[in-house]
Amino acid sequence: MTTRTARSSRGRRRGGSSHAVARRRSYKGPLWGVLAALTVLGAAGFVAVDGSSSGTGARSGPTERARSGRLGSTAPTSAPPTTSASPSPHTSPTPTPTPTPDIPATGPGTFITAAGGSGAVGSGTVLRYRVDVETGINLSPTDVARQVDRILADPRGWTADGRSAFERVSSGPADFVVRVATPGTVDKICGQYGLDTGGEVNCDVAKNVMVNLRRWLLATPVYAHRVKDYRALIINHEVGHFLGHGHVGCPGAGRPAPVMMQQIKGMHGCLPNVWPYDDRGRYVTGPAVS
Structure with a gap:
């Protein structure tokens, strides 16, 4: 037809x-x-x-x-036929991967102190602390100090023991100093006291709570998507050493990992946890290890 x-x-x-x-x-x-x-x-x-x-x-x-x-x-009179052609690639752009932070291997070993301070939190003897950031790394000392302040003031932190209190200062005497530094600088300062941090881990020596910049920015595989949580683990673990707490192990599979456990070396069946105390005020610990 x-x-x-x-x-x-x-x-x-x-x-x-x-x-x-x-x-x-x-x-x-x-x-x-x-x-x-x-x-x-x-x-x-x-x-x-x-x-x-x-x-x-x-x-x-x-x-x-x-x-x-x-x-x-x-x-x-019906709706026009739909095309079966593939959509333009421009309509669904490929997500841009998150760039890996530029982490210098080492730095000058000099520090900038965060300005200002915080009010005292907790009860008991007040421990004054300072927050320093190594010169030349792309971190704001003010921002780092605010994060440290929040961690030490959290009710699940060390103030829950009823004996510890903290106050940040920017001048005058300090009981300890939280220092974020390049891996090389951490190795150098920790090595002066016989500790081998291997460019990877943090340490507490004398009055220095040394925080490796790599860990501050990248955390560990377990905490790769919870980097800020891992920062709480760093501070609580190293300040815990300053307070006299030693290393402990996993208390059992499926239970929260203590902050004094070296979680970077493996979870051993424990669940991720970054606070010394739980929501009910109970201390989270495990068997002592050397």
């Missing part, structure tokens, strides 16, 4: 031969009726190709759609 309709359309555009004109004059009524019927049937056939209610229009190929367009088919 499609071929016959197309041929009739071309005949009408060209005007037709003299015999065709004569036939139209002699048989005007019946011939026009036949042509009108053929035109209607042809139009109906083309609508079925592109806009069939059965969904075939949506699956029709580009050749069928182009042919329908050239012959001037009537637009279907």
